[in-house]
Amino acid sequence: MKASALSLLFIAQLAADVDSFGIKSSLFTRNTQLRATNDESDKKRVVVIGNGMVGQRFMENLIDLDTDKKCTISTFCEEPRAAYNRVKLTSYFETRDPSALSMTSEFDNDGRTPWYEENNVELL
Numbered sequence: 001m002k003a004s005a006l007s008l009l010f011i012a013q014l015a016a017d018v019d020s021f022g023i024k025s026s027l028f029t030r031n032t033q034l035r036a037t038n039d040e041s042d043k044k045r046v047v048v049i050g051n052g053m054v055g056q057r058f059m060e061n062l063i064d065l066d067t068d069k070k071c072t073i074s075t076f077c078e079e080p081r082a083a084y085n086r087v088k089l090t091s092y093f094e095t096r097d098p099s100a101l102s103m104t105s106e107f108d109n110d111g112r113t114p115w116y117e118e119n120n121v122e123l124l
Contacts, residue, residue: 042070043069043070043071043072044070044071044072045071045072045073045074046062046071046072046073046074047073047074047075047076048073048074048075048076049075049076050075050076050077050078051075051076051077051079051082051083051123052083052086053083053085053086053087053103055075055083056083056103056104059073059075059119059121063119063121069120072120072122073119073120073121073122074121074122074124075121075122075123075124076124077123077124079111080111081098081102081107081111082102082103082104082107082111082112082113082115082116082123083102083103083104084098084101084102084103085101085102085103086101088100088101089101098111104116
């Protein structure tokens with residue numbers, strides 16, 4: 001199967017998964033609204049296994065679509081640093097600055113970035 005066909009299949013499955021949470025989505029127009037709720041018990045927990053490039057992008061897209069904050073997100077990160085761009089890994093040796101690879105912002109001493117706290121994402 002070609003990469004473009006796999007991408008379309010992934011997007012279709014992602015849209016179906018997002019819809020199953022009650023999020024009315026359009027991946028193309030981004031005109032997304034959720035039913036308003038103030039009840040914490042109505043929130044769905046989304047657990048992302050792996051805090052790599054794909055997991056990070058998934059969380060960013062889910063946060064963009066979840067305008068009424070109906071979901072809480074937890075992600076597991078086996079590595080000492082939060083999501084970083086592995087494609088640019090060889091360029092690390094030019095600067096020796098891990099933050100240059102970060103997918104969100106500069107790393108703190110614990111290998112985290114402010115993005116997780118700002119977006120209420122639990123990094124485990």
